[in-house]
Amino acid sequence: MHSPSTSLAYRAAARLAAAMAPGLARSRPKLRAALAGRAGVLDRLAEWARGARDPARPLLWMHASSVGEGLQAEIVLKTLRAAHPAWQIAYTHFSPSAEALARRQPADVADYLPWDRPRDVTAALDALRPTAVVFCKLDLWPELATRAAARGVGVGLVAATVSRQSGRLRWPARRLLRPGYAAVTLAGAVAEDDAARLAELGVPRERIEITGDPRYDSAADRVHAIPPDEPLLASCRGGPTLVAGSTWPEDEEALLRAFAAVRAARPDARLILVPHEPTPEHLARLEELARSAGLEAPARLGGSAPTAALLVMDRVGGLATLYAGATIAYVGGGYGTAGLHSVVEPAACGVPVLFGPRWRSSRDAAVLLEHRAAAVVSPKFPDWLDLDSGSTHAGANPLAAIWLALLRNPGHARAAGRRALACVEEGLGGAARSARLVERILASAR
Known part of the structure; x- marks a missing residue:
């Protein structure tokens, strides 16, 4: 040759x-x-x-x-x-x-x-x-x-x-x-x-x-390897928890505004933010964003497992474990120019997946949407969710509306999670x- x-x-x-x-x-x-x-x-x-x-x-x-x-x-x-x-x-x-x-x-x-x-x-x-x-x-x-x-x-x-x-x-x-x-x-x-x-x-x-794509095998392998007594899993207890992984500032601004609306209707709701780059500067900006949304500054998750309503992971690693304990997953990169991060990890954990409007370069996101296992944050509500159940307190915030609808319809959320897991199993x-x-x-x- x-x-x-x-x-x-x-x-x-x-x-x-x-x-x-x-x-x-x-x-x-x-x-x-x-x-x-x-x-x-x-x-x-x-x-x-x-x-x-x-x-x-x-x-x-x-x-x-x-x-x-x-x-x-x-x-x-x-x-x-x-x-x-x-x-x-x-x-x-x-x-x-x-x-x-x-x-x-x-x-x-x-x-x-x-x-x-x-x-x-x-x-x-x-x-x-x-x-x-x-x-x-x-x-x-x-x-x-x-x-x-x-x-x-x-x-x-x-x-x-x-x-x-x-x-x-x-x-x-x-x-x-x-x-x-x-x-x-x-x-x-x-x-x-x-x-x-x-x-x-x-x-x-x-x-x-x-x-x-070996990504499916990788995600499934990592989920199966999580021990039941993994300390990070405890951080997802204490209320229905949305884990937002690989987030960028644009994601975090949308998430914190939505979380303020969700908490008004569901005081038991919780949010864990896992920034893509948890630098000191990024974490400081997150605290400012939270306060501007009317929320308390997020508690640092670090190596412990606090159960505050709003948490932020201040180190790299552990995202797959957090997804495994989540009620709902949000994947970052769909608002800015970074590109949507992997939606396969949360899907392998059997949880419904949310992401921002810039998702079309992700084949995996398209697969999850096709199988009614995910939702795009947009005014157009997914057909597998009840719009009325999320609209009362959400106002014009589509992320808050979808989030509330999933919390108020746990059966729909679990079914979407099962469909997400089936997509991963099909790709092995x-x-x-x-x-x-x-x-x-x-x-x-x-």
Whole structure:
């Protein structure tokens, strides 16, 4: 197979991005954390390889950018580790929010992804000597993909999904990234439309297969692993609780206004906010938003389990457990520009799911809506709920109206939760199919 190479324009863009990053990081804490974590990564990978790399054993290098992709990768790696205990596994991530998840991956070594520049990629490949490099979802890096392919290393994609709105489909990204996609040995697409868009990006169509989404297996696996005596579950007791996960300021403003209206009608109602980025600045702003809505400042959940009416999680982690104890789930990202976060996690817990009006880039949200397991926050009420039961105290607030209707119709809420769980169960199997695809990628490597 001919091995494509990146263009001079891509290499210049990669060098420019690396050069500009320190300056941009001064005002961006997340980027600053990423740069600090990435410092010395090549030395750390080389040190591990000198002491632990066994060239007689295959090595799979799996890359997943952030937490969502990392959870998809994790269930595939668990499947592969059980089937191939002799394999060595290297795992890389891009976002600092994925550091904790990276440490718990079933991998021999886990670290940040080196910069996608020729010298960095060459050094990493020389150290790890992978049999295959597999990218999760869509975070494929062209320099790594093309240089790996040139060495006879298998290159793959699992859980690959490309939304219609993806910037990768537009110029100039599409042209700059195309050599990386052309280097792919096999790609496992979530669905047919993803396969078509992968082909647009440059993956040869005959190398694309439909393998489904490991996200369903991952969510189900994590729910089943929650112990009944998990302390966080206690925070959902004391009244019907809406758990709002992966929220952004736009979500929180809508939620707090709605909660004030809901509490007027149902004083036993409770709200737990789990911000996507629980920075001190974000948490301070949340307190201001709560007071402006006429509410007390939220109590910090932290590692304990208070039962105040309004709580906020002040650390990353624990969202799946909170969803498991929820009466209703709200998934953030549907109001601003961040994009809707995963609706599969709460669905796997068997609870009805709510989200904001900007949801159309989420296939999973569409599935839940089609099966009457979710509701969009909009003036148009879902047909499986009684409008009158939520409208009396909600006024013109559609989120409060839906919230109250679910509280006043617990049978409808439980039925929607059962339908949500059925959607997840229907989607199981993507992890096993993705693992089999990875096995074939390693087998094809020269």
